[in-house]
Amino acid sequence: MMPTIRDVARHARVSVGTVSNVLNGSSLVKDETRQRVMAAIETLGYHPTAAARSLSTQRTNTIGMIRSEIRLQGNLIETDPMVLDLIDGITSEAINSSIGLTFWAIPAGQREMELYRRLVTSRQIDGLILFALREKDPRVAYLQEQAFPFVIFGRFESMEGDNWIDVDGAAGIEAAVRHLAELGHRRIAYLSPPHEQSLTRLRWQGFVRGMEEMNLSIDPALIYEGDFSEKSGQLGTHYFLDQPNPPTAIFCNNDRMAFGAMRAIQARGLTVGSDVSVVGFDDISLARYSNPPLTTLNQPIHDIGKALFNLLIKLINREPTDLLGGKLLKPELVIRQSTGRPR
Amino acid sequence: MMPTIRDVARHARVSVGTVSNVLNGSSLVKDETRQRVMAAIETLGYHPTAAARSLSTQRTNTIGMIRSEIRLQGNLIETDPMVLDLIDGITSEAINSSIGLTFWAIPAGQREMELYRRLVTSRQIDGLILFALREKDPRVAYLQEQAFPFVIFGRFESMEGDNWIDVDGAAGIEAAVRHLAELGHRRIAYLSPPHEQSLTRLRWQGFVRGMEEMNLSIDPALIYEGDFSEKSGQLGTHYFLDQPNPPTAIFCNNDRMAFGAMRAIQARGLTVGSDVSVVGFDDISLARYSNPPLTTLNQPIHDIGKALFNLLIKLINREPTDLLGGKLLKPELVIRQSTGRPR
DNA sequence: TACTTAAATTGAACCGGTTCAATTGGATGC
DNA sequence: GCATCCAATTGAACCGGTTCAATTTAAGTA
Numbered sequence: 001m002m003p004t005i006r007d008v009a010r011h012a013r014v015s016v017g018t019v020s021n022v023l024n025g026s027s028l029v030k031d032e033t034r035q036r037v038m039a040a041i042e043t044l045g046y047h048p049t050a051a052a053r054s055l056s057t058q059r060t061n062t063i064g065m066i067r068s069e070i071r072l073q074g075n076l077i078e079t080d081p082m083v084l085d086l087i088d089g090i091t092s093e094a095i096n097s098s099i100g101l102t103f104w105a106i107p108a109g110q111r112e113m114e115l116y117r118r119l120v121t122s123r124q125i126d127g128l129i130l131f132a133l134r135e136k137d138p139r140v141a142y143l144q145e146q147a148f149p150f151v152i153f154g155r156f157e158s159m160e161g162d163n164w165i166d167v168d169g170a171a172g173i174e175a176a177v178r179h180l181a182e183l184g185h186r187r188i189a190y191l192s193p194p195h196e197q198s199l200t201r202l203r204w205q206g207f208v209r210g211m212e213e214m215n216l217s218i219d220p221a222l223i224y225e226g227d228f229s230e231k232s233g234q235l236g237t238h239y240f241l242d243q244p245n246p247p248t249a250i251f252c253n254n255d256r257m258a259f260g261a262m263r264a265i266q267a268r269g270l271t272v273g274s275d276v277s278v279v280g281f282d283d284i285s286l287a288r289y290s291n292p293p294l295t296t297l298n299q300p301i302h303d304i305g306k307a308l309f310n311l312l313i314k315l316i317n318r319e320p321t322d323l324l325g326g327k328l329l330k331p332e333l334v335i336r337q338s339t340g341r342p343r
Numbered sequence: 344m345m346p347t348i349r350d351v352a353r354h355a356r357v358s359v360g361t362v363s364n365v366l367n368g369s370s371l372v373k374d375e376t377r378q379r380v381m382a383a384i385e386t387l388g389y390h391p392t393a394a395a396r397s398l399s400t401q402r403t404n405t406i407g408m409i410r411s412e413i414r415l416q417g418n419l420i421e422t423d424p425m426v427l428d429l430i431d432g433i434t435s436e437a438i439n440s441s442i443g444l445t446f447w448a449i450p451a452g453q454r455e456m457e458l459y460r461r462l463v464t465s466r467q468i469d470g471l472i473l474f475a476l477r478e479k480d481p482r483v484a485y486l487q488e489q490a491f492p493f494v495i496f497g498r499f500e501s502m503e504g505d506n507w508i509d510v511d512g513a514a515g516i517e518a519a520v521r522h523l524a525e526l527g528h529r530r531i532a533y534l535s536p537p538h539e540q541s542l543t544r545l546r547w548q549g550f551v552r553g554m555e556e557m558n559l560s561i562d563p564a565l566i567y568e569g570d571f572s573e574k575s576g577q578l579g580t581h582y583f584l585d586q587p588n589p590p591t592a593i594f595c596n597n598d599r600m601a602f603g604a605m606r607a608i609q610a611r612g613l614t615v616g617s618d619v620s621v622v623g624f625d626d627i628s629l630a631r632y633s634n635p636p637l638t639t640l641n642q643p644i645h646d647i648g649k650a651l652f653n654l655l656i657k658l659i660n661r662e663p664t665d666l667l668g669g670k671l672l673k674p675e676l677v678i679r680q681s682t683g684r685p686r
Numbered sequence: 687t688a689c690t691t692a693a694a695t696t697g698a699a700c701c702g703g704t705t706c707a708a709t710t711g712g713a714t715g716c
Numbered sequence: 717g718c719a720t721c722c723a724a725t726t727g728a729a730c731c732g733g734t735t736c737a738a739t740t741t742a743a744g745t746a
Contacts, residue, residue, distance in 0.1 A: 002464065002466075004701090004702055004703080005702065005703060005704095006702080006703095014725075014726085015725065015726045015727060016702095016703085016704090016726090016727075017704085017705080017706085017725070017726060017727065018724085018725060018726075020703070020704055020705080021704095021724095021725090023703095023704095024704085028723075028724065028725085029724075029725085030723080030724060030725090033724080033725085045464065046464075047460075047461055047464035047465045048465060048702080048703065049398070049465055049466055049701085049702055049703065050397075050403070050465045050466060050467040050703095051394050051395075051397035051398040051403065051466065051701085051702080051703085052394075052398050052701070052702035052703035052704090052731090053702080053703050053704080054393075054394035054397070054703090054731095055392070055394040055395050055398050055701090055702080055703070055704090055730095055731045055732065055733085056702085056703055056704045056705080056730070056731050057703085057704070057731090058731080060393070060394065062405075062445060064443075067431075067434065079427055079430075079431060081424045081427065083427065084422055084424065084426065084427045087422075087446065088410075088422060088448065091410065091446050091447060091448035092448050094447070094448075095447060095448055095449055095458075098461075100407075100445040100446065100447055100467070101445065101446045101447075102405060102443040102444065102445040102446070103430065103434055103443065103444045103445070103446060104434060104437070104438060104443055104444075105431065105434035105435050105437075105438055106438055115438075117390075118390055118441075121345065121388065121389075121390035122390045122391060122392055122393045123345075123392055123393060123394065124393040124443070229628075230628060230629065230631075230632040234632070256628075256629070259629055259632045259633070260632050262632075262634060263632045263633075263634065263636075266634055285572075285573060285599075286573065286599070286602055286629060288573075289573040289577070289602045289603050289605075289606045290602070290606075290633065290634065291605060291606065291609050291633070291634040293606075347731090347732055347733080348732065348733060348734095349732080349733095357695075357696085358695060358696045358697060359696085359697075359732095359733085359734090360695070360696060360697065360734085360735080360736085361694085361695060361696075363733070363734055363735080364694095364695090364734095366733090366734095367734085371693075371694065371695085372694075372695085373693080373694060373695090376694080376695085391732080391733065392731085392732055392733065393733095394731085394732080394733085395701090395731070395732035395733035395734090396732080396733050396734080397701095397733090398700095398701045398702065398703085398731090398732080398733070398734090399700070399701045399732085399733050399734045399735080400701090400733085400734070401701080
């Protein structure tokens with residue numbers, strides 16, 4: 001049997017209240033008493049039981065993150081390496097405050113909301129991190145209604161509240177289009193994210209803005225909706241290159257689709273960067289090691305994870321967030337060899 | 344205030360014991376009573392509080408996984424995409440039993456063991472999943488001593504116990520070497536995992552076995568210790584190609600190093616698959632979309648995640664595991680275009 | 687109808703912490 | 717010497733579930 005706080009109290013000849021005060025760093029305890037209690041804790045190898053503490057403090061010291069898969073074309077979207085970087089960022093910050101990150105995976109839909117409801121009402125977690133936001137996301141509506149602490153990586157078009165951090169995808173895409181236009185590209189294809197995603201419309205606006213700015217016309221035949229997978233990048237690119245008037249550049253909304261696109265171009269005996277240029281989004285660690293290395297939009301995902309964590313903790317503690325209407329970061333265009341002057 | 348079990352009891356005009364029985368599906372409750380309790384639960388929107396339940400059942404319905412980073416050459420090893428697939432597998436199985444997977448990140452070393460000790464003694468989790476096993480891993484010794492339920496993805500050379508699942512890396516590498524030798528390669532370089540890892544020695548044995556089997560000699564100049572990063576794959580490959588008598592094929596112990604290797608080969612104006620062949624390990628989803636697509640060893644990582652989860656649950660419940668001395672899976676050699684006949 | 691047995695229900699005790707009103711003890715002031 | 721004050725300590729009540737011995741209810745039997 002593990003020692004309890006009462007065992008420690010008995011051993012140190014003090015009351016449980018005093019032990020509790022020592023554990024929680026109360027200044028009320030005399031130094032000599034504290035020493036004695038510490039010694040007892042040490043010799044007994046005592047650690048407070050998480051569940052008991054949670055029960056009385058109403059805190060679990062755990063935050064949650066749920067991978068809500070969307071099925072497209074009958075296939076599960078696999079999780080992006082990007083998400084792993086996000087987890088990296090969150091956990092590397094969480095370790096300092098002894099807070100754990102709990103993970104669930106569930107398909108979007110009926111059962112998804114059940115899971116959220118269960119987590120919230122059973123108070124298994126103190127707060128939630130949401131990502132891959134959908135338009136009219138039912139999760140956001142529910143959590144807002146319940147006044148449950150949560151932060152979002154992403155945002156809606158018009159977003160109230162200060163609980164989100166996002167990368168300005170539109171501005172990034174605008175910069176990418178400008179880069180391509182300056183290289184001399186006039187026919188630029190657009191490999192879109194799935195339409196349910198809330199970022200899809202925002203990013204599209206950036207593309208339109210960029211094209212208008214550079215006086216380029218948008219050809220509806222050069223738009224293809226992907227699902228973030230390499231496969232869909234490949235399919236979309238073949239579709240583009242089958243057009244009577246194919247593009248000389250393809251903008252892809254993530255790196256994985258860009259890898260698929262490059263593969264498709266090469267499979268046709270064409271050269272990436274001269275015959276067809278490719279731009280990605282995310283700058284996952286592989287992007288600089290692909291062949292050719294990928295021009296892409298870098299987002300400081302590790303730092304975003306850290307920031308999301310710190311923001312969430314503030315919300316949980318009901319401290320002011322010193323954010324007004326979220327936080328928007330600029331992605332940086334990293335130019336590598338997948339883009340070049342068209343033939 | 345959230346409703347408690349006593350509120351439900353009052354509302355349904357039964358005792359708390361009966362409500363508890365209904366919640367836990369006891370067969371003792373009369374059907375009519377059950378209906379009444381269910382109705383009360385529904386109208387009050389009641390969900391049992393996780394902490395209270397944990398306190399009395401001594402179960403948290405949470406399992407843990409800790410990313411223990413090893414610092415090599417002053418750099419953090421970033422987590423492999425492979426780990427994400429593992430998480431995918433675990434969580435997709437865990438959702439069915441309402442069990443969460445909690446994540447921590449901590450550098451290997453002093454503080455690492457503190458974290459493990461805290462998690463075990465504070466009973467924040469019911470069990471642990473270990474991976475990236477090191478030789479003489481202190482975590483294994485501690486958990487064994489504490490009789491804390493845990494499973495391992497990986498194994499030691501001589502491993503007692505039935506709580507591990509591993510891929511037979513040695514057999515895989517043997518097959519890879521055979522494949523290369525059959526293509527006509529005689530000088531095969533070996534890009535090793537970091538020496539601390541417990542899989543390093545096992546995999547090396549596979550390489551030696553394969554080379555001996557094919558009557559090839561091992562050149563010490565064609566061995567390089569990497570750290571699983573693309574960067575180290577690049578560095579190792581440049582080192583190999585700088586040798587007076589360079590290799591015609593390179594075996595890399597993971598796909599990320601293989602990508603780095605291919606990049607280095609191409610940076611020298613050489614062609615992967617004809618000038619130098621490259622083999623990877625893992626078959627991450629990008630492997631089939633690289634340029635050229637990567638010949639690699641596929642491990643069913645998603646299924647391994649599921650199996651690890653189910654094994655751990657059995658250990659937690661002290662059920663028989665019907666495994667005798669762990670479970671060893673054969674990786675499958677997937678031949679793509681990064682390997683070919685040497686010039 | 688009375689008696690036995692099985693099924694259903696009850697509720698106090700328990701899990702192991704935190705909290706806070708009440709109490710103790712020692713120092714200070716007059 | 718006694719009252720006052722404050723720092724330190726105490727321990728019962730509470731958080732919200734589960735458990736199980738004891739009790740009530742219902743069904744079956746003679």
